[in-house]
Amino acid sequence: MKPYVLIVEDEDALATLLEYNFNKEGFETGIAMDGEEALLMAEERTPDLVMLDWMLPKLSGVEVCRRLRRRKNTTNTPIIMITARGDESDRITGLDYGADDYMVKPFSMPELFARTRALLRRAQPSLLDDVVKMGDIEVDTQAFRVRRGDKQIHLGPTEFRLLDHFIRHPSRVFSREQLLDAVWGRDVYVEARTVDVHIGRLRKALKSPGKTDPIRTVRSAGYAFEIAG
Structure with a gap:
């Protein structure tokens, strides 16, 4: 399953550029054009990382950051704040409100992705791994192979995406609607x-x-993936 990045940016050109480059690097993306939309999208689907502009319509980036940190599902989600404000006091403010990193426009894409991967490795190491294991089940996302113990498991494309999503989020309960968004796509x-x-x-x-x-x-909630012991 591709890591999901929520891009919160009201400049169309930059939002499109970020979306293109993240998709090219193997990420899945969503775009929010203002602070309120960002909070709504993060509630509907928990991002693996948030690219957050400081200056936004409706709610500022620092306020969005503060609210994301107060929510259970995004308390530990990596947040990179992007802004034209390069003063030390502004960087400190962004970090104090919960941002994990801070990049001043204009920035280079190679540096952005180096920082992105560093944050994801710390937050969710399995997201960037080709082979993910849980108990006696092993999923190779590059070779599209699944094993349970010594037995190779043959899965259809949808079942493979379901398993990949589950195994990267062990014990978490997903509703049917959340699984539809994550595996089939929101559109x-x-x-x-x-x-x-x-x-x-x-x-x-x-x-x-x-x-x-x-x-x-x-019951009345959805499904979770767990292996005892």
């Missing part, structure tokens, strides 16, 4: 019950004698 219309169908297929593929079902159904 694709798919009925929520479709999630149940693919969960069933994934469960069947991962079933192994003497092994527990790693997918837990949480």
Whole structure:
């Protein structure tokens, strides 16, 4: 699963440039053009990293940063603040409000991605790993291979994306709507019950004698991925 970056920038040209370069580097992106939209999008889908402009319509970047830090789902989300304000006092203010890093416009893309990957490695090391393991299940995102113990598991593309998403967020409960956004995409219309169908297929593929079902159904909430022991 590609890391999801929320770009909060009201300058169309810069937002488009950031989106293009993040996509080229293998990231998934969303764009918010003002502070209120940024908070709404971060609530609908938790970003793996936020690129946050200081000067925004409706809510300033520092206020968005402060509110994201107060939310449970984004308390530890890496935030890079981008701004034309380069004074030391401004950098200190941004960091005091919860930003993890601070870049002054104009900045180089290679430096941006070096800082982005450094933050993601600290926050979620598995996001940048090609092979992710949990218990006896191993997912190779580059070779599109899955193993459980000594057995190779054959999955369809959707089941593979589901498993990849689950294994990178162990024990977290996802609603059907959240899984639809993460696996199918926000711009694709798919009925929520479709999630149940693919969960069933994934469960069947991962079933192994003497092994527990790693997918837990949480009544009235959704699904979580767990392996005991």
